[in-house]
Amino acid sequence: MAWLAAGDGYEVALIEGRVAARATSGRAAGRRLKSLPKALREHPEVDRLRRLAQWLDRHADACVAQVDAWMVSxxxxxxxxxxxxxxxxxxxxxxxxxxxxxxxxxxxxxxxxxxxxxxxxxxxxxxxxxxxxxxxxxxxxxxxxxxxxxxxxxxxxxGVTQRVEQIHRATWVKPAGLAEKARAVTEFSGGRYDSRFHLAARATALGYRVSGGYATCRVRDGARTVEAAVWIGEPYWEDSVETGDLIWHDRDGRSLPLREVGPVAWSEGMRMAAALYAGRKVEEGGKA
Structure with missing residues (x-):
C-alpha cells in the first residue's frame, strides 16, 4: 500500500495489517520506524488506516467462512x-x-x-x-x-497449506450395521465441565450455535439440511454439567434414526461432539 502523508515529517501505510510510519526528513528519512511516534497515534490518517485494517480482517474472515460453507455442503x-x-x-x-x-x-x-x-x-x-x-x-x-x-x-x-480446513479435517465414517431404531450416539457423552457457561463458551468459540440446551451444527447433506445437536444443559444452569448424547434431526425437527444420517452430517456431528468432549475437566491423581 502507498505511503500517505500524516503530519509534519511523517508518512504512514498499512503493512501486513498494521499501521507503520516512516520519517520524511532528517537522518532517518525513508526508514520505517519501529513504532508509531506519539504525535501520530491520534492522527486522522492513522485512525482511517486502523479502521481499514479492521474491515480487511472482517472481510478475510467472511471469505474463509464462505469457502468453509461451500466445502461442508x-x-x-x-x-x-x-x-x-x-x-x-x-x-x-x-x-x-x-x-x-x-x-x-x-x-x-x-x-x-x-x-x-x-x-x-x-x-x-x-x-x-x-x-x-x-x-x-x-x-x-x-x-x-x-x-x-x-x-x-x-x-x-x-507443501499444501489450506486456510479452510479440508484435507486434514477430522472425519468420521458412519459404521455399518447400526441398529434400526438407534437415534443417538453416546460415545462422547459424560464430558464434565465446571459449569454450563464454560461448556457453552467452548461451543461458541469453536463456531457452533448454542440454542436452548443444545450446541448445534447445521449441515446440508445431499439434498436436505440436517442439524446435529449435543445436549449441554439448561440455560443459566450454574452447577457442573456433562455433555449429553449426539442426535440429528431434520428441518422439521424430526429426530432421525442413525441409519438415515448422511456421511457429511455424521462426520460433522461427530466432529462437534468430539471437540466438546475434548474440553472436559479431567481428574488427576487417584481419581483419574
Whole structure:
C-alpha cells in the first residue's frame, strides 16, 4: 500500500495489517520506524488506516467462512464466480490449494489459479498443472473424497497449506450395521465441565450455535439440511454439567434414526461432539 502523508515529517501505510510510519526528513528519512511516534497515534490518517485494517480482517474472515460453507455442503460453485473473486487477496488466500472436482468426480486437484476467462489451474494427483473450465466445481467435504489418506500424503509432498480446513479435517465414517431404531450416539457423552457457561463458551468459540440446551451444527447433506445437536444443559444452569448424547434431526425437527444420517452430517456431528468432549475437566491423581 502507498505511503500517505500524516503530519509534519511523517508518512504512514498499512503493512501486513498494521499501521507503520516512516520519517520524511532528517537522518532517518525513508526508514520505517519501529513504532508509531506519539504525535501520530491520534492522527486522522492513522485512525482511517486502523479502521481499514479492521474491515480487511472482517472481510478475510467472511471469505474463509464462505469457502468453509461451500466445502461442508459440497454445493456446486460456478467457475465464473471463482474467477471473479480470485484477484481479491482475501478470497485467493481462502481458496488457494482447496481440493476441487470438476466434471469428472474421480479427478481431484488442488486449486492454484483462476483466470479472468473462467479457467481454473489445478495440480492433479500426478503432480501436473492442468486447466479446467467446467461450468461448476465442488470443493468436496473430505469424507466424500476417495483415497483420502493418499490425498493427504500427496498434499504433504506438495507443501499444501489450506486456510479452510479440508484435507486434514477430522472425519468420521458412519459404521455399518447400526441398529434400526438407534437415534443417538453416546460415545462422547459424560464430558464434565465446571459449569454450563464454560461448556457453552467452548461451543461458541469453536463456531457452533448454542440454542436452548443444545450446541448445534447445521449441515446440508445431499439434498436436505440436517442439524446435529449435543445436549449441554439448561440455560443459566450454574452447577457442573456433562455433555449429553449426539442426535440429528431434520428441518422439521424430526429426530432421525442413525441409519438415515448422511456421511457429511455424521462426520460433522461427530466432529462437534468430539471437540466438546475434548474440553472436559479431567481428574488427576487417584481419581483419574
Amino acid at each position: 459440497s454445493l456446486p460453485v460456478p467457475t465464473g464466480l471463482l474467477a471473479r473473486v480470485w484477484p481479491d487477496e482475501a478470497w485467493q488466500a481462502a481458496l488457494r490449494d482447496m481440493a476441487v472436482v470438476g466434471d469428472d468426480p474421480d479427478e481431484v486437484g488442488f486449486l492454484r489459479d483462476a483466470t479472468g476467462s473462467g479457467e481454473l489451474r489445478v495440480v492433479n494427483l500426478d503432480g501436473e498443472t492442468v486447466r479446467l473450465a467446467p461450468r461448476t466445481v465442488t470443493l468436496p467435504h473430505p469424507v466424500l473424497l476417495p483415497d483420502l489418506d493418499d490425498l493427504r500424503e500427496f498434499a504433504a509432498e506438495l
